[in-house]
Amino acid sequence: MNHFLNSDVIWLESVDSTNEEIKRRVDEISKPTWIIANKQSKGKGRNGNAWFSDKGNFFGSVIFFPTVEHKLFHLYGFFVGVALYNTVRQFVANNVDIQLKWPNDLMIENCKVAGILLESVKGYNNTRDALIAGVGVNLNSNPRLRSNAKKWYNTQCLKYFTDKSIDQSIFFNKFNNQLIDLGSNFTEENISSILWLWQARSYDKGSKIHVSDSNGEINTGTFLGIDEIGGLIFGENNGVKKIYSGDVYFGS
Numbered sequence: 001m002n003h004f005l006n007s008d009v010i011w012l013e014s015v016d017s018t019n020e021e022i023k024r025r026v027d028e029i030s031k032p033t034w035i036i037a038n039k040q041s042k043g044k045g046r047n048g049n050a051w052f053s054d055k056g057n058f059f060g061s062v063i064f065f066p067t068v069e070h071k072l073f074h075l076y077g078f079f080v081g082v083a084l085y086n087t088v089r090q091f092v093a094n095n096v097d098i099q100l101k102w103p104n105d106l107m108i109e110n111c112k113v114a115g116i117l118l119e120s121v122k123g124y125n126n127t128r129d130a131l132i133a134g135v136g137v138n139l140n141s142n143p144r145l146r147s148n149a150k151k152w153y154n155t156q157c158l159k160y161f162t163d164k165s166i167d168q169s170i171f172f173n174k175f176n177n178q179l180i181d182l183g184s185n186f187t188e189e190n191i192s193s194i195l196w197l198w199q200a201r202s203y204d205k206g207s208k209i210h211v212s213d214s215n216g217e218i219n220t221g222t223f224l225g226i227d228e229i230g231g232l233i234f235g236e237n238n239g240v241k242k243i244y245s246g247d248v249y250f251g252s
Helices: 018-028 075-089 156-160 170-184 187-202
Strands: 008-015 035-041 057-064 098-101 104-108 109-121 128-137 208-212 216-224 232-236 239-243 247-250
Touching: 008 018, 018 057, 018 098, 018 109, 018 128, 035 170, 035 247, 057 170, 075 098, 075 104, 075 128, 075 170, 075 187, 098 247, 187 216, 208 232, 216 239
Parallel strands: 008 035
Antiparallel strands: 035 057, 057 128, 098 104, 104 109, 109 128, 208 216, 208 247, 216 232, 232 239
């Protein structure tokens, strides 16, 4: 399996959202294709959240054409996350704490540095199922978000942990190489095994966790890992629960 080998790459100065730009071009795209922008005016995160997109950071989306069942498309979020972790690890010292946070964030020293947004579409004249993976990485700056009861994390940028500016194109080349290398180790039939690699790069089982469900209700418990399809498992006073949609926060 290699959806990222020999992909086209389109660099743009500015767009509203790289995911939205790919959607506008979807009928003319017949092979894996990246759209990368120097700046986004309306960057998107999960659940309709905004992604702050200052120039000098990385904003890119790739469209590709999985052949697995549609219900397994979400596993590519974990796949991209592992490649992203492997890339960031190349820039920082070994003693810097990097963790993947369920379902689609990358944290450094418990600060959010990157996020992934998956969207499935009908591609190439409505003839093929396609998946768009949008990736935003705070390379050289980060937004100053006012914390509240639903945002129990700070943001940070990669530069803070490296003491030098990170070039977008250098970061992208390393990231794309990681996607290609990772893809060479998997077939579509065993894509679910990416979950083992993801878990090894996430928080330790037993960590304290706060889970915010789709209704905004927050439960506190213990992180117990992920199940065989990527659902989050956590323990609380009245037993073990699994969630497949929501936000989680680690720490006290």
